[in-house]
Amino acid sequence: MIKVKNVYKRFGIKNVLCGINFDISSKEIVVILGSSGIGKSVLLKIIVGLLKPDAGTVEIDNINITKCSTFDLQRIRRKIGYVFQEAALFDSLTVYENIAFGLKMFTTFTEDEIKFRVIECLKIVNLEGIEHLKPYELSGGMKKRTALARAIAYNPNYVLCDEPTMGLDIVMIHKINKLIIDLKKKGITSIVVTHDIKSAYEIADRILLLYDGKIIFNGTPLAIKYYENDYIKKLIKYSQIYEKYDK
């Protein structure tokens, strides 16, 4: 259960978030939409505790992460997998070591168990056989999938993805979407930031629309069709996902 209450964040004179409120219950896939530079990544970082909000609180499993002890924060982080927008792989480590990193930090797995899990995660994101490569040897999409594998490796309860499908081809996008849905079946809650409304439609239980520092829409994918907003109208018009319904 994630509760975001009245979160404000500004950088210099720029107000990025002005009073964000929403709840996310478990086993839900929530997609955050919003135009570029509106503050989606900032919101996600606040939820995971990488940025401190100027005001407001974020509660994860009833622990207020904006002011809790490092011990509690560590326990919460164990439950969260985070995929950075730019992947943020450790570039001095191999793909294997990157994915094993969280396992070594959070679990008491033996070397064999870690190896098994790393291979398994790489298979999930369709990257078998690249464990010895360094991040600079990977393409953008491969980096992104490695980051996803790293985030899900230690079986977190929540997965926060900042544009997990950015830079991937349509087949791969579909595969990642399916992966997120599979995670939900295993009881994992996901928050996904995306620009791809087709993906949003495919995976979301709920869509949040971030606009001008506020959540102006919070509802199901079908309901968003009838929502009066220029940005959404354009998104839908250009990607035409409702074509098949209109026929």
Added chain:
Amino acid sequence: MLKKIFKCICEIVIMTKAVIIYILKCEVFLEDVLVQMIAVGWKSVLIVFLSSFFIGMVLALQIGYASINFFSEPVFVATTLGFSLVMELSPVLTAIIITAKVGATITAELGAMKITEQLDALYTLGTNPIKYLAVSRFLACFFMLPILTVFSNVFGICGGMILSKSMWKITISTYFSEILSSITVKTFFHGFIKSFFFALIVVIISCYKGFNAGNNTKEVGKSTTNSVTYSMITIFIFDYFLTSLLVTLKIK
């Protein structure tokens, strides 16, 4: 300005305290410490060798000429060379080499990790930059710099020996007996103790500058240069105060 310096010092104290706590709690990644020690030691040993060797030769040459001016023959070459190397030149020289070679690398590396969000990634994966990155670098520098200083003593003395033998015709046995009489346990520790402090100065400043590099490549470059300059200045300033302190404590 003063406020900024005060803030810097506070942050440095907090960082150092955190590092020490992790070390005391034994939350150390031993493998990384080893990797860092090799990076610090192995990669600098050649430069330390070359610089110390030539400094030793230059010293022997200078002292020889100076004593010819006064006494019309080269006397006290080994004695003067011995204690000036061991007490002062080797520790400072080695610290400067480590600053340029290791300190700059640390700042640039940590700074680059910061702008690519790798430091943030450490937090999300259950550790933090101080625990995972700073601790191993602290330990590596703290132990390797004194060791390199001892090497530098040896290399410098060897350089001086070769020059004394070829130029001033001082026999190897005379040279070494003079060296051994000039370097006591206390003179040795005078330099050795200083090198531990220099190691701390280099690693604290370079880690701090790395973690607090700005958010773009230009800032990382600037931080790296600053880290080297500040380390060097701090080393020279501390050198004066440490020397005074050690002399007062009769470690000389």
